[in-house]
Amino acid sequence: MALMSWTQDLESGIKVIDDQHQRIIQFINELDDACRTGNTDETGHVMEGLLNYTITHFEFEESLQEKAAYPYLKAHQRIHELFMKKVAALRERAGKGEDVAPELLNLLKGWLVSHIKGEDRDYVESVRALLDNADQETSGWLNTTMKRFFG
Ligand SMILES: [Fe+2]
Numbered sequence: 001m002a003l004m005s006w007t008q009d010l011e012s013g014i015k016v017i018d019d020q021h022q023r024i025i026q027f028i029n030e031l032d033d034a035c036r037t038g039n040t041d042e043t044g045h046v047m048e049g050l051l052n053y054t055i056t057h058f059e060f061e062e063s064l065q066e067k068a069a070y071p072y073l074k075a076h077q078r079i080h081e082l083f084m085k086k087v088a089a090l091r092e093r094a095g096k097g098e099d100v101a102p103e104l105l106n107l108l109k110g111w112l113v114s115h116i117k118g119e120d121r122d123y124v125e126s127v128r129a130l131l132d133n134a135d136q137e138t139s140g141w142l143n144t145t146m147k148r149f150f151g
Contacts, residue, residue, distance in 0.1 A: 003032040010116050012124050014131060015063075018147070021059045021116055027053060027110055033103045035138060041102050047094065050088060050108075058084070060149045067141060068130040070123045079119055083111060092115075 004025050011018055019091045025048040034043040058080040065073045108136065130138060 002029040003105065004028050010113070012116070012120060013122060014127055015129075016131075016142070017061065017120070020060065021112075024050070024057060024059055024112065028105065028112075032100060032105055035105065040099070041098075044094065046105065047101055051091065054087075054108075055084065056084065056149050060145065061123075063145055063149075064127055064130075064135075065123050067138075067145075068123070068126040070126040076119060078116070081130060083115075 006022050006025055012021075027046070031043065031046045031050055034046045062073065062077055063078070067078060070076070071097060087104070088106050090107075094100045131142070134142065
């Protein structure tokens with residue numbers, strides 16, 4: 001059984017964002033699976049992938065908010081920053097050989113859902129106004145930005 005599943009109430013209606021949030025949930029499930037097998041190398045590997053992807057997603061989200069002139073970008077950045085501080089502390093402990101995956105899973109599971117349903121909702125209007133009828137400049141910007149972050 002997957003630890004988390006994608007449900008409609010998590011949807012923002014912004015395709016690029018929903019795709020990324022879905023990928024994070026998939027990563028969380030992969031980490032949960034790896035934990036259960038007890039394979040510490042695999043767990044460490046999936047955890048790194050998950051954390052790197054999450055950081056990239058935050059950066060992408062912030063770029064999108066900036067492009068959309070979302071007025072609360074700074075506050076949103078601050079929320080991402082505080083979360084990443086917690087993650088950095090876990091990463092440090094993992095570096096010392098501690099098994100932090102269960103704690104990370106708990107943290108992510110709770111935080112992600114409340115963030116997606118909470119603060120992420122607040123930028124939807126601004127970002128949709130930018131993307132729903134994107135002109136050529138905006139489409140070009142989105143393509144370039146997607147490539148820059150996700151290769
Ligand atoms: Fe966010």
